[in-house]
Each structure stands twice: as structure tokens, then as C-alpha cells.
Amino acid sequence: MSGLLDPFGLLRDAAYGAERLGRSLIGQDRIRLAVTGLTRAGKTVFLTSLLANLLAAGRGRRTLPALEEVAGGRLRVVRPVPAGLEGLPRFDVAAHLAALAADPPAWPARTEDLSTLELELELDRQSVLAGLLGTRTVTLELLDYPGEWLLDLPMLAEDYAQWASATLARMRRGPRAEASAEFLAFIESLPPGAPAEESLVRRGAALYRDSLRACRDRLGFRFLQPGRLLNPGPRGETPLMWFFPLPQDARGGLATLVAERHAAYVETQRREFFEPYFRRFERQAVLVDVLGALHAGKEAFEDTAEALAAIANALRYGGGWLDRLTGVGVSRVGFVATKADHVPARQRDALAALLGHLVAAPQGRATHAGVTTSVHALASIRCTEDDVATLEGRPVAAVRGVLLSNRRSAKVYPGEIPLRPPEPGFWAHGFFEMPEFQPPRLDAAGGAGVPHLGLDTLLAALIGDVL
Amino acid sequence: MSDWQPPRGPRIIPEEEAPAPMPEPPPSAGPKVIIEEDRPAPRLDFQWEQAVVPVAPTRPSVRWSGIGRAIGGLALLGGGLAALDAANFVADQFARGAMQGWATLGVVAGGVALLGSGLWREVRGLATIRAVDRARAAFARGDLAVAKAEALRWAASVQEAAPLQPAIRDARSVEELAALLQPTLATLEARAAAMGRTAAMQSFAMTAISPSPGLDVLVFAWRGVRLVRQVASLHGLRPGLAGTVALLRRTLLDAATVAATDVAVDAAARALLSNRLLEQFAGEAAAGAVAARRMLRLAKVAAEACRILPPG
Incomplete structure (x- = not known):
């Protein structure tokens, strides 16, 4: 259409x-x-x-x-x-x-x-x-x-109210809630009809950005919007990016300002990034x-x-x-x-x-x-190259490479890769960060x-x- | 049958520790990284350069497209039936008398010989165009032996490049070879540009005096083909009909992009002038200018298509 x-x-x-x-x-x-x-x-x-x-x-x-x-x-x-x-x-x-x-x-460094x-x-x-x-x-x-920008693509079809409500629902779910606690507390503490006060907007945007960063870097989450707040690009952060989700019932100058900035941000991304390159x-x-x-x-x-x-x-x-x-x-x-x-x-x-x-x-x-x-x-x-490691006296298929951090040769047993989305018991081993290998x-x-x-x-x- | 299952969690095991069974955290404890090796290890080497060395090139498969099959069929029918017809006719003539037979055979043999030599020239003309492609590919992939052979062949066919032959034989790298050829190619391009200017003047004049736009097109096409062949012979190519078609095809894309700007220029010129007399005059002049500019461009792209060095 x-x-x-x-x-x-x-x-x-x-x-x-x-x-x-x-x-x-x-x-x-x-x-x-x-x-x-x-x-x-x-x-x-x-x-x-x-x-x-x-x-x-x-x-x-x-x-x-x-x-x-x-x-x-x-x-x-x-x-x-x-x-x-x-x-x-x-x-x-x-x-x-x-x-x-x-x-x-x-x-290569982060694009x-x-x-x-x-x-x-x-x-x-x-x-x-x-x-x-x-x-x-x-x-x-x-x-x-920058890969972060791609997550702005779904924002093109949403208005501020839809985006804010979906984003807040995600933030309040699972481990994100803990990483976003400070931001969530901030928006809860805002008075009804909060004014468009510059320091308030800056503080909200900074807290929101920190919670996005924590979700990306600590928890490995990817569905984080807006992408330019995480990776602003060569021009750095601009006031256009200083917006954050507010609950549906928020009114007043602050709510109007962040909604306007959201609309302007989406339009800019559409015009400068998606239309020329992804249409x-x-x-x-x-x-x-x-x-x-x-x-x-x-x-x-x-x-x-x-x-x-x-x-x-x-x-x-x-x-x-x-x-x-x-x-x-x-x-x-x-x-x-x-x-x-x-x-x-x-x-x-x-x-x-x-x-x-x-x-x-x-x-x-x-x-x-x-x-x-x-x-x-x-x-x-x-x-890496394929190798065999011994775990609890049993041989298991592993890979061998040289670690980037300390240039030591190591075998990595990456765990069992399930053929389909894993059952709940699979996640018992918790978070594991695959080490970076040196290129050959x-x-x-x-x-x-x-x-x-x-x-x-x-x-x-x-x-x-x-x- | 053992009921032992590999642990589900990922983990890193330093190499030296692996073979000996030793107390390990149970798999349920989750993944962990243990690094004990003190000496830095060399980077992995997959011997990639040796693994990807070129082998004898595979012979590209040839596909008979629909048009190719149709043309092949027509050629077979035309050529085969004509040959059979001619053979029968010669046999019939011999039946009538030896003199008639020999005379008919002589006529047929002469005709076939002329036809064959014409086709042979076409094939050779086309082969010279393909040689340009071979030379460019060799320069692009840094294949000194092939590039040198092609450069020598080219130097033998171009008068201006003949003195370069000893230097080409002694060239030690593709870059050196390219640097050697560059000045001569620049000279040839300057001469091609001069030919383009002459053709441009002629087409401008012809467009101005010609009575109909249809004739303009014919004149322009004839002059364009002649220009392409002139530029090709400057570069040591002697394209026949097939070679000329191949050369013209290469210039098609550039010519098409030029045509788009021509339309805009022409429309703008016509829109600016509202006086009827002026409009008539300016319209013809603009058409002539466009034709002239096309010739200049054609000379340039034809010269680029004939260069044995890759463009850029």
C-alpha cells in the first residue's frame, strides 16, 4: 500500500x-x-x-x-x-x-x-x-x-504511543527490568503533566541510553530502539535523539516534546537511511x-x-x-x-x-x-580448526584456536548445539561469552x-x- | 552402550591439560574458561595461499540459446542445402559434357573460396577484439606472461608502438609493462579524439543541410560506424562486420546514458525559445550540436573499448 x-x-x-x-x-x-x-x-x-x-x-x-x-x-x-x-x-x-x-x-571496530x-x-x-x-x-x-540502526526499521510503522507502550512492555520483562530499573523508576516518579524542562529531558534520555547499553553489553539483547541512541554515528548525539518512552497516560509538555522528537527522528531515519538504502x-x-x-x-x-x-x-x-x-x-x-x-x-x-x-x-x-x-x-x-578435547575422561568434538586476548592456544568445547529452540533445562548453564580468537x-x-x-x-x- | 552424554555447556580447555583425565567441574556447573598455558602460540596457518593456487582453467560450458539454435538451424539448412544443390548441379553438368562440368566446378569453387575467405576475415577480425579482452584480463589479474604476449602482439600491429617491443620483452612486472604502454595509448587516444572532432564537424554540417530527420539518423549511423572502425584500426584492430558489431555493443551503454542527457538538453533549448523563427533555427542547431557531441563521445568510448589496458 x-x-x-x-x-x-x-x-x-x-x-x-x-x-x-x-x-x-x-x-x-x-x-x-x-x-x-x-x-x-x-x-x-x-x-x-x-x-x-x-x-x-x-x-x-x-x-x-x-x-x-x-x-x-x-x-x-x-x-x-x-x-x-x-x-x-x-x-x-x-x-x-x-x-x-x-x-x-x-x-574491525564497531561500525x-x-x-x-x-x-x-x-x-x-x-x-x-x-x-x-x-x-x-x-x-x-x-x-x-551500524547494526543498531537496523532496529529503527520497525519504528517506521509505529507512532509514538505504540512504540512507547511496546518498548516499556519489553523493558519491564525478565532481566531487562533489572538493567532498566533506574530509568523505570525515573518515569514512575514523573509528576502527571510534567513540563518540557530541558534538564528533565536530558536526564530521562541519559537514563534510557544507559539502560539500553546495559541490555546490549551485559545481557546480549538486540531489540533496542532507537538505534542511534546506542550508536549515534560520526556526528555524535543530537537533540533529536533525546526522547524516551513514557506511559500511555503521560500528559503535559514533556510528553509532547518526546513524541515530537520521536516523530522527527523516525522521519530523519526514513529519509536518510532507509529510503536510499533499504527501500x-x-x-x-x-x-x-x-x-x-x-x-x-x-x-x-x-x-x-x-x-x-x-x-x-x-x-x-x-x-x-x-x-x-x-x-x-x-x-x-x-x-x-x-x-x-x-x-x-x-x-x-x-x-x-x-x-x-x-x-x-x-x-x-x-x-x-x-x-x-x-x-x-x-x-x-x-x-579455528577441529580438534578433540577430553571432558571427564571422554573425548568430545571441540575447536582449537589462538585467543586474541593473551595469544594462547586453547580448545573450546562450545556445548551441545540443539537442533531446535532449546528446552528450559538447556539454559541451566547460564551466560557464556565466547572468547575472541585471533585471525589466522x-x-x-x-x-x-x-x-x-x-x-x-x-x-x-x-x-x-x-x- | 554407555549412557554418558557430553556436557551441554560450552567450555575452554587448554591444550596441554586435555589428554590427562583430571578433576573437572561437573557439566552442571556451567561453562568456564581455564587458561594455564604460559607460552604465546603462533597464529593458525591454513596454508591458504597454496590451497587456492589457480589450476588449469575449466573450459566454460557453452549453452545453445533459443536464438542461437535458430540461427544455427538456418545456417545449416541454407549452407547444407546449397552445398548439396551445388554438388548435384556440378554432377549434372558433368553428365552433359566434360567442359560444362569443369566450368561449373570452377565457378562453384571460386564462389566457395571467396565466401570462405570473407568468413575467415570476419573470424580473424572478431578474434582481434577478443584479444583486447584477453590482454585486459591478464593485466587485471597480474598475469605477466600473458600480458607480455598480448602487448607484443599489439605492438606488432600498431605502428606507433613498434619501437616498444624490446622494452616490452624486458618488462619485469605488470605495472612496469602498463607504464611502458601508457604514453603510446595516450597518443592513440589523442588521435581518436581528433577523428571524433572531424566526425563531429561532418555530422553537424550534414544535420544542418539534410532535408529530413530520417536521413539525419542514417547519416549519423553511417558516420558513427565508420568512426568506430577508424578508431579500431588506430589500435591495430581490423574488425570485420562481426567485430564492428561487437565493438558497437560495447559502446552501447555509454551511448545510452549520453542519449538521456541529450533529450534534456534538446527539450530545454526548445522551451527557452518561444519565437517561431528562432525556435526553428535553434531546434535544428541544437539537434546538430547534439549529434556532434555524440560523435565526440563515441570516439572516446570506442577508444576505451579498444585499449589493451583496463580503463581506470
Whole structure:
């Protein structure tokens, strides 16, 4: 229905669809791959690995065998598209690779701004008329962004009252209530009809931000809004972000001010982030740190599922008559359990099966819209090797890696990965934080790509049909 | 059959402690991290560089598309039936008399030879265009041996580049090779731009004097194709019909983006002038200017399509 409400958006969709169709007809396909993932899901490392391995594959290296197979040996060159007039920073794959290969190595820091990069894949044609028609190209558009911002997407469809009531309900539930106690006490203590006093608003926003941070960093929760309050981006915090949920019955200047700021914030995010980058895309990789959610406890696990479902509900997968008319829509979605090298090979199928249950709602929605979906377990950069550990005198499958913090070799038994959402007894072992491993030895120039697990299978599923 | 189950909770076990059975916290105590090893360990090495070395390239599979099959069928029918017909005719002529037979055979053989040589030239013309692709791919992936071979082939076919051949043979890296070729390519591009200016002047003049817009299009198309072939021969390519079509296809995308701006420029020029006489004059002049600009652009993109170094 959004198209009917926004005729200019519909026109832009039609122009976009026509452009893609025209490009496809002359063998110059252009595909926007939306990499969506909650914070710490590994988007930046995923993009670094994807770019490094695709560029290496373009130099003839066999870094992505499954992709090579679907391309039928026709991939000739892969090159980054030279910078044009973009107003966004470019994704610095060389700097990320250099940091990972350095001694001591460093994983990419938390992403704080948008960055983009386009790759051009040059391929031979499959047709017998290939000699006459020449090569064709597929341009992949990629975007990196702070994962926290993605959680603002479900806010677009809600007004302040709906958002505040849903947010407060979540905050009062389970361990969040304890982490948010100070903020909850603050809003309870506000007098009815509290005025729009600057110090009051600042204090409320600061307490709300602290409770969000505690939920993210201590409890491993992901469904935290607004995202920019947690990760304000390069410009830092602005007064637009100083709002917080108030109970339904709140009246007065303060309630009006926070509702106005909420509306202005949502509009800004819609205009500056979602409309340009998430309104239209053709392929999607949904990255989920399943293991992190599993180890963070029952509530965090359920919170991750809820966040993924909310994001999927807010995205356009196409399938409607307007989408068919304008030629806009998603054709393939891959759900990906990242950091699969943290479990031994025999448990990776269980990890993928568990992800399948976790994303059942978004997957169902995408499938209903006619989108081809698949579920994968992947390690963007493989940091461990399989090993056997002995627990209570019994051998168990484990992984071995070098810890980032103290450079010591350690075996990790990641626990039993359930095939479906775990039963209550599973959570008895409590919170566990998987240690960070050092990346393996890498070539800083990235000439041969980087070791990975399953990246080629994912790419074959996502873009294999256009190669 | 043992009823022992692995503990459900994750845990970290330092390597040296693993083999010996020792008192461990029970699985129900939950995961924990135990690090006792004192010496820092080296980073894992998967020998990735060796694992991904290129192997012999797989031969790309060829797919017969619908149009390809139809064209193939037509060619087989046309060529095969004509050959059978010609053979029967020659046999019939021999039945009438030896002289008629030999004369007919000579005519058929001459015709087939001319047809064959024409096709052979087309294939060779197309192959030279493909050589540009091979050279670019070699430069892009840093394959010095192939890049050098292609550069030598190119230098042998381009007069301006002939003196570079010894230096090309001695080049030690792809970057060095690219730096060697760059000045000559710049010269060729300048000459292509000059050709584009000449073509632009001619199309401007022709558009101004031509009596109908339909003729404009024909003149522009003929001059455009001629320009592309001129620029190609500048770069040592001798494209036949198929080669010219392949070259024109490469310029299509850029030409299409230029066309979109042309429409806007033309509309703006017409909207600004309301006087009928002025409108008539300015409209024709604007059309001529647009045609001229297209020629300049065509020369540039054709030169880019013929470069043996990747653009950018």
C-alpha cells in the first residue's frame, strides 16, 4: 500500500525497475545485496571476506569453489568500481585486511557510519553467440552500516504511543527490568503533566541510553530502539535523539516534546537511511550470531528472534501487484549463522537447523512473497580448526584456536548445539561469552583472499543465477 | 552402550591439560574458561595461499540459446542445402559434357573460396577484439606472461608502438609493462579524439543541410560506424562486420546514458525559445550540436573499448 500513498516513490520504483531491466537486457546487470544483521553479527568482517575472496577469485584464485562451479568457469575479472560522485565513505577493505593481518591483529571496530563499495564481475557469455556479443558484467552494490540502526526499521510503522507502550512492555520483562530499573523508576516518579524542562529531558534520555547499553553489553539483547541512541554515528548525539518512552497516560509538555522528537527522528531515519538504502534491493543476506544469542541465555535468544521478525516485517520483499508492476522486489534471501568456526564441523548442521527455527517467521514471510530462501552456517574468516578435547575422561568434538586476548592456544568445547529452540533445562548453564580468537595468518595485501567456511555456498545461492 | 552424554555447556580447555583425565567441574556447573598455558602460540596457518593456487582453467560450458539454435538451424539448412544443390548441379553438368562440368566446378569453387575467405576475415577480425579482452584480463589479474604476449602482439600491429617491443620483452612486472604502454595509448587516444572532432564537424554540417530527420539518423549511423572502425584500426584492430558489431555493443551503454542527457538538453533549448523563427533555427542547431557531441563521445568510448589496458 505504501506505493499508493507515495506516488513519487512508486515512480522512482518504476524507473529503478526499468533501469535494472534495461541493464539486464544489454548484459550489464546491477544487483544490490543488502547485508542485514544485528549489532555484532559480523557484517564488516563478512563484507571484508566477501570482497577479498571475490577479488582473489577474479585473479584466478580458487577461493570460492562453489561460486566458480555455478559460474561454469566464466568469471574473468573482478574489480572494484572506481569511485564516482558518492557522498558516502568507501568501504576500506584494504585497511580492514591490513588490521586483521597485522601483528598483533585487530578485528574491525564497531561500525559507526555508512560506507559503500561496488564490485564489477566480468563474465563470458554462455551463449554460442558469445563471440559476437562480447563479455557481460554484473555489478554488486554493497553497504556497511551500524547494526543498531537496523532496529529503527520497525519504528517506521509505529507512532509514538505504540512504540512507547511496546518498548516499556519489553523493558519491564525478565532481566531487562533489572538493567532498566533506574530509568523505570525515573518515569514512575514523573509528576502527571510534567513540563518540557530541558534538564528533565536530558536526564530521562541519559537514563534510557544507559539502560539500553546495559541490555546490549551485559545481557546480549538486540531489540533496542532507537538505534542511534546506542550508536549515534560520526556526528555524535543530537537533540533529536533525546526522547524516551513514557506511559500511555503521560500528559503535559514533556510528553509532547518526546513524541515530537520521536516523530522527527523516525522521519530523519526514513529519509536518510532507509529510503536510499533499504527501500530497493534484489538480494539479501541476513547475518545472525546464533551462537552468541544461545550463550547469552533464554531471554536474549528470544529477543534476537523477535528483533529479526520485526525487521523482516518492516522490509519489502515484493510479491504485491505494485511490486510486480514496477519490477521491484527481492528474489533471493540467505539466512546465515555467522561464526560457524566456533563449533566443530559435525555441529554446523545443527547450527544451521537452529537458525532455521530462529528465523522461521521472516523466512515464512519471504517465501510467501515468492522469494527463494536458504539457510547457511558460515565463518567469514576461519579462526579455528577441529580438534578433540577430553571432558571427564571422554573425548568430545571441540575447536582449537589462538585467543586474541593473551595469544594462547586453547580448545573450546562450545556445548551441545540443539537442533531446535532449546528446552528450559538447556539454559541451566547460564551466560557464556565466547572468547575472541585471533585471525589466522593472512596476506595483508589480500592477494589470495582469506580462509572462510561456507562463503562460496552462500554466494552461489544468492547470486549464482545471474552469473 | 554407555549412557554418558557430553556436557551441554560450552567450555575452554587448554591444550596441554586435555589428554590427562583430571578433576573437572561437573557439566552442571556451567561453562568456564581455564587458561594455564604460559607460552604465546603462533597464529593458525591454513596454508591458504597454496590451497587456492589457480589450476588449469575449466573450459566454460557453452549453452545453445533459443536464438542461437535458430540461427544455427538456418545456417545449416541454407549452407547444407546449397552445398548439396551445388554438388548435384556440378554432377549434372558433368553428365552433359566434360567442359560444362569443369566450368561449373570452377565457378562453384571460386564462389566457395571467396565466401570462405570473407568468413575467415570476419573470424580473424572478431578474434582481434577478443584479444583486447584477453590482454585486459591478464593485466587485471597480474598475469605477466600473458600480458607480455598480448602487448607484443599489439605492438606488432600498431605502428606507433613498434619501437616498444624490446622494452616490452624486458618488462619485469605488470605495472612496469602498463607504464611502458601508457604514453603510446595516450597518443592513440589523442588521435581518436581528433577523428571524433572531424566526425563531429561532418555530422553537424550534414544535420544542418539534410532535408529530413530520417536521413539525419542514417547519416549519423553511417558516420558513427565508420568512426568506430577508424578508431579500431588506430589500435591495430581490423574488425570485420562481426567485430564492428561487437565493438558497437560495447559502446552501447555509454551511448545510452549520453542519449538521456541529450533529450534534456534538446527539450530545454526548445522551451527557452518561444519565437517561431528562432525556435526553428535553434531546434535544428541544437539537434546538430547534439549529434556532434555524440560523435565526440563515441570516439572516446570506442577508444576505451579498444585499449589493451583496463580503463581506470
